[in-house]
Amino acid sequence: MKKECSGIIGYFDGAGYDSGCGFEIGLAHSYGYPVHIITTDFMSWSVGDSSSFYKGSRLLEGVAKIAALSDSNPSITDYRIQQEDLRDRSIEAMKANLIQDFCTVTPQVPLAPLPIQYDYYLDPNFKFTEGGRYLQDQIIRILQQKSKSYIIGDNKKVPTETIDELRQSGQAIFYGDVFEHNIDSSILQGIAYGIGRPSVMFCSNMQRYHDSRLINYKNVMITCSSATIASSLDALNHLI
Numbered sequence: 001m002k003k004e005c006s007g008i009i010g011y012f013d014g015a016g017y018d019s020g021c022g023f024e025i026g027l028a029h030s031y032g033y034p035v036h037i038i039t040t041d042f043m044s045w046s047v048g049d050s051s052s053f054y055k056g057s058r059l060l061e062g063v064a065k066i067a068a069l070s071d072s073n074p075s076i077t078d079y080r081i082q083q084e085d086l087r088d089r090s091i092e093a094m095k096a097n098l099i100q101d102f103c104t105v106t107p108q109v110p111l112a113p114l115p116i117q118y119d120y121y122l123d124p125n126f127k128f129t130e131g132g133r134y135l136q137d138q139i140i141r142i143l144q145q146k147s148k149s150y151i152i153g154d155n156k157k158v159p160t161e162t163i164d165e166l167r168q169s170g171q172a173i174f175y176g177d178v179f180e181h182n183i184d185s186s187i188l189q190g191i192a193y194g195i196g197r198p199s200v201m202f203c204s205n206m207q208r209y210h211d212s213r214l215i216n217y218k219n220v221m222i223t224c225s226s227a228t229i230a231s232s233l234d235a236l237n238h239l240i
Contacts, residue, residue, distance in 0.1 A: 007034045007101070009094070010064070012056060013041050019181030019222055025064060026190020032108035034101045035064035038094045040086040047128075047156045047184075059184045062159025065101070067093035113195045114167040117151075119143070120240070121169035121192075124153030124162070125182045132175055135202065135233075139173060142237050155184045166192060171227070173236070176203035181222055189222060198227035202236055 008028040010021050028035050037056065044053040054061050055068040069090045072082045120143060126136035136152070143150045151165050166172060172192050174185050181189075192199045201222065223229065230236035 005031075005033060007036065007098075010035070010037045012037055012039045017056065017183045019183070019186040022060075022181065022183045022186025023190040023193075023222055023225060025060070026187035026192075027194045028190075029063040029187070030111045030191045030194025032110040034108070036094055036097055036101075037064045037066045037068075038090045039066060039068045040083065040090050041068070041070065050156050057155065057184050059155050059159045059162060059187055062162075063187060065097045067091075067097060069093065111163070111167065111191065111195050113197060114164065116170045117149075117168040118165075119148040119170050120150040121166050121172040122150060122152045123173060123175040123185050123188070124155040125185050126175045127152070131177060135175070135177070138233050139202070139236065142233070142240055146240055148240060153188070162188075163191060167195060169197070171197060172199040174199050174201050174226075176201045176222075176229070186222065189225060193225040198225060200236070200239060201226040201229045203229050204231055204233075 005028075008024060010025060012018075012021065025035050025037075037060070039055060041055075044055060046053050047058055050058075052058070055066050056064075060066070067090045069086050073085055076082045076085055122136060122139065126132040126139075140150065151169060153162060153165060155162055166188055172188065174189055175182070189199055189201075228239060230239055
């Protein structure tokens with residue numbers, strides 16, 4: 001992504017959103033770009049035990065304008081044509097958003113790090129699985145033993161509050177023990193990288209992307225933007 005760009009357009013459909021696209025959205029937001037997403041899925045998403053549902057996530061809706069249509073035209077009986085109709089109407093909605101943005105919105109100011117109040121920011125998605133909660137407890141124990149201050153991220157908050165907590169932290173620790181990085185984790189990692197605070201990725205499960213030139217854990221963009229990858233609690237203990 002070049003800083004000379006004036007905005008970013010993303011496409012999200014499917015049961016899981018690509019972590020690389022999430023990283024690009026976070027990075028674009030940190031640069032002050034307008035972000036537009038198009039989706040034709042019938043799915044909506046919640047955070048933890050929240051009763052509120054969103055297209056993508058609350059954080060994603062906070063940093064991007066989403067053209068999301070899921071109401072198929074009942075007069076169209078062919079499934080493929082229904083999907084094409086949804087796509088075409090979503091594109092028209094996105095065009096309207098783009099026109100509104102470029103005609104009425106003043107350029108955004110890039111995000112900057114805030115004065116450090118916490119040594120570490122912990123990925124909010126540690127706490128949404130049993131394995132993640134165990135890891136979070138162990139990481140907190142390490143931080144406390146080393147007298148490091150920390151804040152546990154909360155992506156159920158207003159998105160600006162979530163992002164400001166990250167901006168007030170010296171470094172973030174993200175949760176990578178999943179096959180595809182969570183969309184909120186990806187966005188936050190993109191923001192951390194954009195404000196010049198590359199993160200630590202905790203990744204003990206070691207799912208790998210491999211070709212003839214390199215072996216990477218997870219998404220290449222996520223891997224390369226991390227300051228380091230800790231493959232165990234012992235490794236993380238040495239880093240902190």
